[in-house]
Amino acid sequence: MSRQANRGTESKKMSSELFTLTYGALVTQLCKDYENDEDVNKQLDRMGYNIGVRLIEDFLARSNVGRCHDFRETADVIAKVAFKMYLGITPSITNWSPAGDEFSLILENNPLVDFVELPDNHSALIYSNLLCGVLRGALEMVQMAVEAKFVQDTLKGDGVTEIRMRFIRRIEDNLPAGEE
Amino acid sequence: MSRPAHKRPEYHKINKDLFVLTYGALVAQLCKDYEKDEDVNKYLDKMGYSIGTRLVEDFLARSCVRRCHSYSEIIDIIAQVAFKMYLGTTPSVTCHNSSRNEFSLILHKNPLAEFIEELPAGRSALCYCNLLCGIIRGALEMVHLAADVTFLQDRLKGDNVTEIGITFLKKVDDKKYRRKK
Numbered sequence: 433m434s435r436q437a438n439r440g441t442e443s444k445k446m447s448s449e450l451f452t453l454t455y456g457a458l459v460t461q462l463c464k465d466y467e468n469d470e471d472v473n474k475q476l477d478r479m480g481y482n483i484g485v486r487l488i489e490d491f492l493a494r495s496n497v498g499r500c501h502d503f504r505e506t507a508d509v510i511a512k513v514a515f516k517m518y519l520g521i522t523p524s525i526t527n528w529s530p531a532g533d534e535f536s537l538i539l540e541n542n543p544l545v546d547f548v549e550l551p552d553n554h555s556a557l558i559y560s561n562l563l564c565g566v567l568r569g570a571l572e573m574v575q576m577a578v579e580a581k582f583v584q585d586t587l588k589g590d591g592v593t594e595i596r597m598r599f600i601r602r603i604e605d606n607l608p609a610g611e612e
Numbered sequence: 613m614s615r616p617a618h619k620r621p622e623y624h625k626i627n628k629d630l631f632v633l634t635y636g637a638l639v640a641q642l643c644k645d646y647e648k649d650e651d652v653n654k655y656l657d658k659m660g661y662s663i664g665t666r667l668v669e670d671f672l673a674r675s676c677v678r679r680c681h682s683y684s685e686i687i688d689i690i691a692q693v694a695f696k697m698y699l700g701t702t703p704s705v706t707c708h709n710s711s712r713n714e715f716s717l718i719l720h721k722n723p724l725a726e727f728i729e730e731l732p733a734g735r736s737a738l739c740y741c742n743l744l745c746g747i748i749r750g751a752l753e754m755v756h757l758a759a760d761v762t763f764l765q766d767r768l769k770g771d772n773v774t775e776i777g778i779t780f781l782k783k784v785d786d787k788k789y790r791r792k793k
Contacts, residue, residue: 520624
């Protein structure tokens with residue numbers, strides 16, 4: 433018996449609430465496993481890195497984005513294509529450094545933090561730090577070493593959520609990226 | 613400074629792959645935390661239950677589902693509306709018995725296991741997608757329906773399909789339920 437095609441019942445699109453709540457369960461588990469927020473932040477970043485390394489293959493296959501020729505073009509692709517595809521939002525790009533090697537992504541809303549309130553004993557927790565790891569892992573696979581970090585967070589009372597992106601260097605082709 | 617009012621969440625469509633990979637990170641973390649597969653399974657179910665009790669509020673607010681009059685109607689809504697909304701897939705439904713309280717959802721692809729081919733080494737008893745059982749059970753309990761939810765078949769264990777069995781128990785007693793509030 434031949435296997436039935438499943439086309440028509442599968443979609444890459446899903447509503448974000450299940451993802452948001454599952455992510456919340458992950459953060460809760462890490463807060464139990466590690467004694468301090470810094471370790472949770474580190475582990476979220478590491479997990480995000482591993483996710484980004486795999487997600488980039490899917491992204492390049494689906495988005496028809498060619499090679500970016502500079503960091504400005506990369507910023508546009510991240511904000512207008514990748515965030516839209518994977519999180520259903522389009523952050524704005526601001527605060528370019530004069531050298532063009534740093535910019536900020538401004539998220540007016542962050543679906544990861546729907547339903548979330550940060551308890552007082554986790555003031556150092558960077559709740560959505562997985563996203564920084566995802567960005568770093570994905571860009572490393574296209575030969576860009578970057579730093580990504582949250583500099584504003586609505587969960588901490590800021591008006592917006594801001595991820596600061598800094599280009600460090602282009603990675604030589606003969607050094608394959610690996611898992612952390 | 614007063615804390616800004618919590619904005620009503622906007623509804624976002626996301627690509628499933630980020631969720632599937634994040635779920636993989638969760639399972640990997642639980643496998644680090646617990647030696648036994650049955651403990652990981654139990655914990656996934658418990659997490660799923662907690663998620664389901666909250667997800668059902670979102671579902672009822674968005675889906676315009678009214679009161680259901682039969683178990684099979686409820687199962688159809690789970691398969692055709694809820695799975696579609698939250699996982700982008702529509703399982704098929706079968707009914708197992710004449711009293712019509714035992715059903716199965718048949719998934720030809722395991723929606724949470726898209727990036728893995730087989731269970732991790734030494735984890736043959738792991739129920740990788742057990743979060744889904746907890747979610748369904750938690751959501752149903754919030755609408756006063758007690759149910760047993762288990763995986764009967766799993767493609768990750770060599771079966772041809774992934775099958776989630778749902779057995780409705782008796783209706784949760786209204787008075788008992790009210791007392792718990």
